[in-house]
Amino acid sequence: MSDSQQTDPAPAPVPVPRWWSRPGEPAEAREAPVPSPRAGSDADQDTGREAAQDTDQDAAPAPAPVPRWWSRPDGPVELREAPVPPPRAASGDADPETGPKYDPWTAGPLQTVDRGKAGPRRIRLRRSLALGIGAALLAGGVGGYLGVLAERQANTRLELPQAASAADRGRAPDSVAGIAATALPGVVTLHVKGAQSSSTGTGFVLDGQGHILTNNHVVNGAQNITVTFSTGESVAAELVGGDTGYDLAVVKVTGVRGLRPLALGNSENVEVGDPVVAIGAPFDLSNTVTAGIISATGRPITAGGDKGDGSDVSYVDALQTDAPINPGNSGGPLLDAKAQVIGINSAIRGGGDDGDGGGEGSGQQRGSIGLGFAIPVNQGKRVAEELIRTGRATHPVIGVTLDMEYSGDGARVGDKGEGGKPAVTAGGPGARAGIKPGDVITKVDGVRVHGGDELVIKIRAHRPGDPLTLTVLREGRERTLEVVLGSANGS
Known part of the structure; x- marks a missing residue:
């Protein structure tokens, strides 16, 4: 081809x-x-x-x-x-000769890690994660245990909300707490033992020499007197003197330091409705404080004794209060808003009943019914001064004998005195004023009196030598007489 x-x-x-x-x-x-x-x-x-x-x-x-x-x-x-994937091994691992390994599912390259640098960090992260999980589990376990424990305690122990302790616990001086704080150091409890009985009463310090004023019926017939102060210190006391007519007595302690005498007020300044505080040892509960008001002033009361002859009868022109007074309070102070003594607690009701039934242990445990009576401090001051000076107190008198059986209104002068003596003492204050037997005295300084007890109370509320104006009914006619009070020794 x-x-x-x-x-x-x-x-x-x-x-x-x-x-x-x-x-x-x-x-x-x-x-x-x-x-x-x-x-x-x-x-x-x-x-x-x-x-x-x-x-x-x-x-x-x-x-x-x-x-x-x-x-x-x-x-x-x-x-x-089509996209050409890079060569890979069957297992998806990297071939040392061909390069990095690839994800067998996504056909993408896997992230490579330099173990020399990132390895420790990854290990630290894993350890931190493990420690965090362990700590969380431990905290959860402890929290659960504490929760169960708290629930058990809540079932056995109940704690209600309460106000915090006040930093300043002081009270206003004219509050009940303030008055009590001022007066308590000067108030004492008396424990008296007699030949056949014992009694409990209260008293308060008059001066730094250790004189203490109380009721006469608390220490009457005492053979042993013990005084206990608000601090709990107890010492023996001796009787200085007492008077049944005023139901007041003074005892004395010796060798006591830091005595806190109470300030004496003026009972003539007291008005109905004034707040008062009573301190005493009712039923031997020392340092008991009660509060009330003055319910009345000039309330005539009698306590103890035999009214037939008037030998042991106490006549008090009293301050009436609704502050609770009970057996054991007798002789304690009645204080005004200034923590001053305005009265000496003596009776819990009139009509001849003793203020505390002879004190605790006498068998008579009458309680307060809101009718308490205190001897005005003006009268107590005068009697205390006389008792400290002489051991006896004097009584103001008009020199007449009263007919205590008279049932009419007013105080009737008797026809005869004791032992057949004249009813009007010759040369006495009444005789000089013109009083005659059979006269009925109806007023004292313009204030009506309704019986012989009230006339005695009105007279004893004054001092010997004080002048008084008496209104007298004689033969159906009223007369006004001026009298100057005389003095007589008390019991």
């Missing part, structure tokens, strides 16, 4: 598309399905057969087939290059 007749070389065969294995399988090429020719395409059957025959001939090796993806079946035949 000539050179001119030499034919052109056969065209290279069309590369056959290949499919890659799915991830995780060995990397091997498989033949991709060859689609059959379609009508209207440019493929030639003869050319295709010829090309197929040429593949059997020895020729230069064809280049490695490039994987391609086919277009959608209903679209034009078009080949596109």
